[in-house]
Amino acid sequence: MSSSPTAIRQAHDAAPAVVPRTLPAWTYRHPELVDLEYEQLFRPSWQFACHISQVKNPRDFVTLDLLRDSVIVVRGDDGVLRAMMNVCRHRASRMLDGSGTCKARMTCRYHGWTYNLQGDLIVRPAEQTFSGAPKKELGLRPVDLEVLCGMVFVRLVPGGPSLKEMWKDYVHMLEPYRLEEMVPLEEPSVETWNCNWKVGVDNNLENYHVPIGHPGYDRLLESDIKGFINQHGVAGSRSVLRSTPSRVWSERMYQKMAPDLNRDLPEDVRSSWLFFTMPPNIGIDIYGDSFDLFQFMPLTAETCTVRYPIFVRPNASREMKILRYLNVRVNRQVSAEDKFLCEGLQGGLNSVGYEFGPLSSWEHCIHDFHDRVRAGCPVATLASAPEGGTLRQHNQAMLRAQVP
Ligand code: FES
Ligand SMILES: [Fe+2]
Numbered sequence: 506m507s508s509s510p511t512a513i514r515q516a517h518d519a520a521p522a523v524v525p526r527t528l529p530a531w532t533y534r535h536p537e538l539v540d541l542e543y544e545q546l547f548r549p550s551w552q553f554a555c556h557i558s559q560v561k562n563p564r565d566f567v568t569l570d571l572l573r574d575s576v577i578v579v580r581g582d583d584g585v586l587r588a589m590m591n592v593c594r595h596r597a598s599r600m601l602d603g604s605g606t607c608k609a610r611m612t613c614r615y616h617g618w619t620y621n622l623q624g625d626l627i628v629r630p631a632e633q634t635f636s637g638a639p640k641k642e643l644g645l646r647p648v649d650l651e652v653l654c655g656m657v658f659v660r661l662v663p664g665g666p667s668l669k670e671m672w673k674d675y676v677h678m679l680e681p682y683r684l685e686e687m688v689p690l691e692e693p694s695v696e697t698w699n700c701n702w703k704v705g706v707d708n709n710l711e712n713y714h715v716p717i718g719h720p721g722y723d724r725l726l727e728s729d730i731k732g733f734i735n736q737h738g739v740a741g742s743r744s745v746l747r748s749t750p751s752r753v754w755s756e757r758m759y760q761k762m763a764p765d766l767n768r769d770l771p772e773d774v775r776s777s778w779l780f781f782t783m784p785p786n787i788g789i790d791i792y793g794d795s796f797d798l799f800q801f802m803p804l805t806a807e808t809c810t811v812r813y814p815i816f817v818r819p820n821a822s823r824e825m826k827i828l829r830y831l832n833v834r835v836n837r838q839v840s841a842e843d844k845f846l847c848e849g850l851q852g853g854l855n856s857v858g859y860e861f862g863p864l865s866s867w868e869h870c871i872h873d874f875h876d877r878v879r880a881g882c883p884v885a886t887l888a889s890a891p892e893g894g895t896l897r898q899h900n901q902a903m904l905r906a907q908v909p
Contacts, residue, residue: 545881655685693814700851767793
């Protein structure tokens with residue numbers, strides 16, 4: 506780093522009079538809170554479904570499985586991309602699995618109810634036996650869908666800000682990378698991390714840990730330690746490849762090759778890596794040669810899944826493939842380091858030796874995220890966990906008390 510950590514600290518340290526605190530430790534290990542968070546934070550949020558290249562042609566579809574719900578994203582024969590709940594309106598069978606190309610109609614595997622690709626129920630066996638349940642009221646429930654720079658997102662509960670609004674401060678930073686031209690490198694990896702999902706998100710929201718936790722990144726990049734955030738909680742940082750060659754060959758090769766190979770990108774973005782987090786659970790990392798995405802989903806109170814798709818430019822030259830290989834090598838190592846660090850934290854969060862901690866001004870994005878958790882789940886402001894079986898009641902009472 507050309508500026509030492511001390512110099513950066515002096516430039517950014519404006520400690521507030523009252524030091525903000527993390528969420529209390531119990532919120533990272535309480536089974537009843539997971540359900541509440543899913544309802545209050547996940548269902549009303551934008552969730553990554555796929556890249557636009559995966560649903561390019563009519564009848565292309567993907568399914569996205571969340572904790573309690575599944576969503577279909579499908580392109581109709583009319584060319585329109587739609588999202589709908591992946592649950593039959595008869596007795597709740599799942600309609601589609603995986604991804605691929607479907608027929609012009611989706612037929613339920615259980616009793617044969619058949620829907621068109623707009624989600625309308627068009628045929629059901631023994632129609633005359635369903636008097637009083639009109640077909641037109643029993644289509645697959647529609648889901649919000651929006652595309653951001655080639656990334657397709659869905660939202661189960663409507664009403665919040667659009668993606669366009671949430672990202673309006675940053676779209677100009679994303680656009681030069683032409684993410685919409687990229688394609689999946691491979692099937693996304695899905696890992697289980699032995700930590701609460703918020704541990705993973707907290708980790709993604711600060712670069713304070715980079716110099717110690719990621720020696721490779723620290724050799725390769727000059728990190729923007731403090732980063733930035735907007736009113737919608739979309740946080741980011743821009744890191745620049747260091748001009749001092751790394752002592753590790755793969756990092757040194759990447760430093761050398763990236764600015765030369767990304768010549769079709771504007772000069773100022775060729776050597777920049779962008780790291781974003783969108784609440785509650787999406788991380789997006791953007792490089793000249795590729796981009797990847799983290800999607801943390803709760804599994805239990807103390808485990809989560811991390812979906813990690815990588816997207817790359819199609820028809821890459823041999824050199825570009827080498828660059829990409831180097832990138833994946835560096836970032837797989839960083840991801841393994843993050844998993845190790847996060848799982849270590851979970852151990853401490855279970856200990857009687859820890860209740861909560863202070864946040865540095867370099868961790869201001871975590872503070873914002875925790876405020877969002879507290880807004881949706883005010884029970885998370887309690888210093889200790891409510892008695893078993895009462896968490897939802899407490900939360901409802903606290904939400905009611907907030908209504909003027
Ligand atoms: S559950 Fe789908 S047709 Fe019965
Ligand atoms: Fe990290």
